[in-house]
Amino acid sequence: MKKLISMILFCLLPFSVFAAYNWPKYGFNVLEQTINTANKHIELTDPDGYLLTIKYQHQYEEKQFPRIIELNKLFHSWQNIGIQNLHFNIQQNLISIIVIIDSFQQDSIDLKPAIPAGFLFTDSDHLKYNFKLVKNKVLIRIKGDYLNETELTQKIQKALSGSLSDIDQSNPKSIYHLLALKKAHIRQLNDEIRQLNKEIRQLNKEVQQLNKEVQQLKKEIRQLNKEVQQLKKEVQQLNKEVQQLKKEVQQLNKEVQQLKKEVQQLNDTIKQVENKNQQLKNNIKHLENKNQQLKNNIKHLENKNQQAISGQQDLKNKIVSVTHRALLEIFPDLKPVNDLEKGLEIGTVQRIVTIVYDIPGITDVEIKNILAANGISLQLEVVSKTLALIQ
Numbered sequence: 001m002k003k004l005i006s007m008i009l010f011c012l013l014p015f016s017v018f019a020a021y022n023w024p025k026y027g028f029n030v031l032e033q034t035i036n037t038a039n040k041h042i043e044l045t046d047p048d049g050y051l052l053t054i055k056y057q058h059q060y061e062e063k064q065f066p067r068i069i070e071l072n073k074l075f076h077s078w079q080n081i082g083i084q085n086l087h088f089n090i091q092q093n094l095i096s097i098i099v100i101i102d103s104f105q106q107d108s109i110d111l112k113p114a115i116p117a118g119f120l121f122t123d124s125d126h127l128k129y130n131f132k133l134v135k136n137k138v139l140i141r142i143k144g145d146y147l148n149e150t151e152l153t154q155k156i157q158k159a160l161s162g163s164l165s166d167i168d169q170s171n172p173k174s175i176y177h178l179l180a181l182k183k184a185h186i187r188q189l190n191d192e193i194r195q196l197n198k199e200i201r202q203l204n205k206e207v208q209q210l211n212k213e214v215q216q217l218k219k220e221i222r223q224l225n226k227e228v229q230q231l232k233k234e235v236q237q238l239n240k241e242v243q244q245l246k247k248e249v250q251q252l253n254k255e256v257q258q259l260k261k262e263v264q265q266l267n268d269t270i271k272q273v274e275n276k277n278q279q280l281k282n283n284i285k286h287l288e289n290k291n292q293q294l295k296n297n298i299k300h301l302e303n304k305n306q307q308a309i310s311g312q313q314d315l316k317n318k319i320v321s322v323t324h325r326a327l328l329e330i331f332p333d334l335k336p337v338n339d340l341e342k343g344l345e346i347g348t349v350q351r352i353v354t355i356v357y358d359i360p361g362i363t364d365v366e367i368k369n370i371l372a373a374n375g376i377s378l379q380l381e382v383v384s385k386t387l388a389l390i391q
Helices: 002-019 064-075 149-161 175-330 346-358 364-373 380-390
Strands: 029-035 040-045 051-060 081-092 094-106 119-123 127-135 138-145
Touching: 051 064, 064 081, 064 094, 064 119, 127 149, 138 149, 138 175, 175 346, 175 380, 346 364, 346 380, 364 380
Parallel strands: 051 081
Antiparallel strands: 029 040, 040 051, 081 094, 094 119, 119 127, 127 138
């Protein structure tokens, strides 16, 4: 995984640095940019709307960006040469520029047909040119250090007029001159072929390395896919658990609501019980007051009863005394002659009065029998008279 991250960062680093350059700050508009494993490509328009393209590889210096802006301004400042578009290729510290022209007029002569492939410039420590002219189907190489547009135009005119000093033969139409040009062209082609082969071999090595890295990436991607699938399963399981938890929470909420209702009911019941309890306390207090009143009434009644009993006893005593005197007057024979004789005792009269009060509706015969059972013998007439006096 670390290797994968390192390789991704390595591939993205050049683009990130280049893309971070603030082209709009200088009036340039980015039209398109393409990134692949071999090279990068970007299309721009300058502040005047002219098109330029830039290609670059892995290594380059940041100072090349402002240099490209300077070169773009330089080429578009030409007076007699009209620029169609510019192609910049960055290779480490070297910038190669292909200048495609759409017009080239000098002294009313159209020089554009002599330069069908455009100009080729290179720039490192200073700007150089190296391109070919076509004259009568013969290629003429022009190279040197760039000074200005005038110097370059004069050199092209001299080459086309046959007065260029670096041509071996004085007659540009001679066979020697043509052979020299052909040999030089062949050497140039061979050099370019060798360079291309070298670049192809390097590219093949890079492709092989990339293939290895791609295979490694595929393995890592497969592993990542497995991990992703596992994560998906875990997420699904977590979702199920979450759903279950939600259901449980809903159930708990229902139970909580039910408990709240029950608590409310209990609170209401407690309140009712408290109210009833208060009522009971009030009732108890009222009953206690009534009880106290009853106790007082009972005590009062007891006092009255005691008074009544005392009065009743006094009444009984008075009745007994009166009845006893009345009986003695009615039955003089019952009056004792002296203390040694027995007559109608007052205790016997008291016993009869007690029996009459204790047994309402009793007859004289029943009273006589009760007295006889207790050893007291009285005539029935005496008992009847006593009962009449008492009633």
